[in-house]
Structures are given as C-alpha cells and as structure tokens.
Amino acid sequence: MAVLTERQRAILQAVVENYIRSAEPVGSRTIARLTGLNLSPATIRNEMADLEAMGYLEQPHTSAGRIPSYKGYRYYVDHLLTPEAIDRAWVEALERRFYARSVAIEEALRKTAAILAELTHYAVVALGPEVFTARLVKLEFVPLDEARAVTVLVTDTGHVEHKVVELPQGLSAEDLAHLVERINAELKGAAISTLAPKIHRLLAQAMESNREALFRAERFFEALLHPREEARLIVDGTTEIIAQPEFRSVDRVRELLKLFEAEEPLFTVLRQVEDGVQVHIGLEDVLGLGSPLSLVTATLTVGEGQRTTIGIIGPPRMDYAKAIGLLSALSFIFDAWRERGLG
Numbered sequence: 001m002a003v004l005t006e007r008q009r010a011i012l013q014a015v016v017e018n019y020i021r022s023a024e025p026v027g028s029r030t031i032a033r034l035t036g037l038n039l040s041p042a043t044i045r046n047e048m049a050d051l052e053a054m055g056y057l058e059q060p061h062t063s064a065g066r067i068p069s070y071k072g073y074r075y076y077v078d079h080l081l082t083p084e085a086i087d088r089a090w091v092e093a094l095e096r097r098f099y100a101r102s103v104a105i106e107e108a109l110r111k112t113a114a115i116l117a118e119l120t121h122y123a124v125v126a127l128g129p130e131v132f133t134a135r136l137v138k139l140e141f142v143p144l145d146e147a148r149a150v151t152v153l154v155t156d157t158g159h160v161e162h163k164v165v166e167l168p169q170g171l172s173a174e175d176l177a178h179l180v181e182r183i184n185a186e187l188k189g190a191a192i193s194t195l196a197p198k199i200h201r202l203l204a205q206a207m208e209s210n211r212e213a214l215f216r217a218e219r220f221f222e223a224l225l226h227p228r229e230e231a232r233l234i235v236d237g238t239t240e241i242i243a244q245p246e247f248r249s250v251d252r253v254r255e256l257l258k259l260f261e262a263e264e265p266l267f268t269v270l271r272q273v274e275d276g277v278q279v280h281i282g283l284e285d286v287l288g289l290g291s292p293l294s295l296v297t298a299t300l301t302v303g304e305g306q307r308t309t310i311g312i313i314g315p316p317r318m319d320y321a322k323a324i325g326l327l328s329a330l331s332f333i334f335d336a337w338r339e340r341g342l343g
Contacts, residue, residue, distance in 0.1 A: 117237025122314035
C-alpha cells in the first residue's frame with residue numbers, strides 16, 4: 001500500500017467524512033474550506049488526482065468532485081478514523097434496561113438491534129439465540145444402505161432435525177454408529193456452538209491411527225451438529241436502510257429485502273467473522289447483492305462459552321466512527337451484564 005503524505009491523509013479524511021454526511025461528490029473548494037491546510041483549490045485538485053491514481057478516490061463524472069473507493073474507505077477505517085465517543089447517558093440507560101431484571105438473551109438482542117437501528121439509521125442483524133444457546137440432547141443414526149443413513153438431531157430448545165446423509169468414504173455405518181454413541185455419552189448437554197473442538201478431541205482419541213478417516217469423520221459430524229434453525233437471524237432497521245440514498249430504486253430495495261428474507265448469506269457471514277469489532281467493506285459479492293454494502297460487526301459474550309455476533313449493515317458510505325463506537329460500547333455492556341449473572 002502506498003505511503004500517503006500528511007497532506008494526502010488530511011484530504012482523504014475530509015473527502016470520506018464529507019461524503020458520509022452529504023452523499024454528494026466532494027470538490028476541491030469544499031476540501032479547502034474543511035481541512036484548514038491553507039492550500040489553494042488547484043493544489044488540492046492535484047492531490048485529489050494523485051489519490052485517485054493510487055486508487056483511494058473515484059470520480060463518478062468528469063465535472064464532479066471525488067468520492068471514496070473501497071480502498072479509500074479501508075484506509076480511512078484502518079488509519080484515520082477515531083471511533084465516536086458514545087454518550088455515557090445512553091450507555092447507562094441501556095444498562096438499566098438490562099439490569100432491571102433477569103433479561104432473556106433473545107430479548108436483550110432484540111432490544112439492542114432495535115436501538116442500534118434507531119441510532120444509526122441502518123439495518124442491524126444478529127445471530128438468533130437458537131444458534132448459540134441450543135444444547136445437544138441426542139444424536140440418532142439409522143443406516144439406510146451401504147452409502148446412506150438418516151440422522152436425527154435433538155436439542156434442548158425442542159428443535160428436531162432429520163437429515164439423509166451420504167456416509168464418508170473409509171468409514172462403515174458400524175464405525176459411525178459407535179462414534180454417535182460416544183458423542184451422545186460424552187457431549188450431551190454441550191452447547192451446539194462449542195461442539196467443534198470437542199468433536200475434534202473425541203474423534204482424535206477414537207481414530208488416532210487413521211488421520212484420513214479422522215478428517216472425514218470430523219467434517220461429517222460437524223455438518224450434522226449445526227442445525228438449520230428456523231429463526232437464525234434477528235433483523236431490525238430494514239426501513240432505516242432503504243431510506244438511504246443508495247437504495248432509492250425499487251430494484252435495489254427489492255434486492256435488499258430478499259437478502260434479509262433469505263437469511264443464509266448473512267448467516268454464513270456472521271458465523272465466520274473474527275472476534276472483536278470488525279469492518280467489512282464491499283460485501284455485495286459475498287452476499288449475492290448488486291448494491292454496494294458494508295457491515296460492521298462485534299462478537300459478544302452472552303453466557304459461559306456462548307458467543308454471538310451482531311452487525312450494523314449499510315452502504316459503504318456509512319458512519320463507521322459511530323458504528324464502531326456503538327458496538328465497542330455494546331461489548332462493554334454485555335460483558336458487564338454477563339458478569340452480573342443476568343444472561
């Protein structure tokens with residue numbers, strides 16, 4: 001990545017922050033007024049042209065000002081942004097709502113999503129409670145023939161899921177039945193979200209002499225023990241995000257609503273994000289969406305060994321400083337909430 005001068009950094013920051021506020025291309029005269037660099041508009045135009053050549057800015061029309069590119073947003077988030085300081089009164093009000101009584105995890109997440117949507121004017125998504133609170137009651141395994149079997153997964157939330165599965169090569173139905181018995185004996189009561197490392201240890205002990213079969217068995221059981229929950233996502237703020245200028249067209253609104261209804265792409269992305277507060281820019285290809293999209297996520301600890309992910313979703317021209325500040329504050333609130341035993 002090219003090293004930017006202090007002047008270029010100041011100009012890029014001014015372009016990004018002005019475009020976030022106005023949703024209009026930013027010209028050199030505006031930058032001259034905002035930055036306090038004491039530079040002429042002509043000098044600023046030259047610097048903006050250099051930033052465009054380096055891929056940090058784009059010019060939508062020949063006579064227009066510049067807008068940030070994905071690379072420009074990324075540089076801004078990683079090097080220039082200062083998370084917005086969140087009003088302590090808001091944090092205390094949210095804490096009081098959670099501490100007033102023992103609040104169920106689902107209720108807390110739904111409240112949180114609604115509040116974030118109202119504050120940011122973007123959509124908010126979170127993994128539903130079934131994803132991270134369900135615990136294993138029983139896994140049943142019934143061979144159909146030499147190549148297929150029926151499996152039945154039962155969780156303590158009342159979820160029952162049947163699957164017809166292909167048996168992995170190198171493992172007989174008898175081998176798999178013994179492994180299912182061992183899983184039921186040793187992992188009953190374990191949270192579904194925490195099973196992967198436990199399965200690895202259990203299978204490694206049982207199959208230490210056959211690493212190839214171990215790999216296949218791991219993939220097989222991990223697929224079985226991740227149920228397709230009916231309410232996997234909590235979604236709020238759809239009316240907020242479609243009010244953004246980027247979603248004015250009917251086609252883009254329809255496309256966005258289909259994304260929230262389908263759930264699978266968003267669910268997959270939320271399950272794969274790293275810990276902490278993360279910024280994902282230009283997710284439209286991953287989500288199968290034509291409209292540009294960004295997502296700011298935070299992983300939250302909601303119980304012993306149980307974690308979920310909540311995300312603020314909007315156009316690349318989203319207020320990253322505010323989104324990061326809010327999610328950082330939420331992480332603090334949920335940690336304190338959990339420590340007080342209210343989850």
